[in-house]
Structures are given as C-alpha cells and as structure tokens.
Amino acid sequence: MYVCNCNGVTRGEVAEAIEAGAQKPTDVLAHxxxxxxxxxxxxxxxETIGGAKAGSLVAAE
Ligand code: FES
Structure with a gap:
C-alpha cells in the first residue's frame, strides 16, 4: 500500500527510511x-515517525 502516491513510496519503505534515521517526512522521501x-x-x-519514536522510548525503558 502506498503512503505517498506521488512518488510511489510504500509503508515498508517509510519504515525502512525511519530505521535508517529519517527524522522528518521530507527525510523519508529523500531517503x-x-x-x-x-x-x-x-x-x-x-505520524509514523512519531509512533516509531514513541515505540523506541518504550523499548528503551
Ligand atoms: S502523496 Fe503527494 S507528495 Fe506524497
């Protein structure tokens, strides 16, 4: 499923960019x-970036 229809970026690709250190939506697309x-x-x-950060905070505790 595409998150970004303009660029054909999928949920999986968004997650991959966040794991690689993307901090902002534009970083995700630039990745x-x-x-x-x-x-x-x-x-x-x-929202996905925010969720990933919240998840990593919980995991760190
Ligand atoms: S859906 Fe248009 S820029 Fe991502």
Missing part, C-alpha cells in the same frame, strides 16, 4: 530519492 509533490502524505509520514 528514496524523492521530493514532496502534493504534500498530502506528509502528515501520515509524520
């Missing part, structure tokens, strides 16, 4: 050689 077009996917990517 895959893309740039935001319409920007509609950015809030969802930001």
């Amino acid at each position: 895959h050689g893309c740039e935001p077009c319409c920007g509609r996917c950015l809030p969802e990517i930001a």
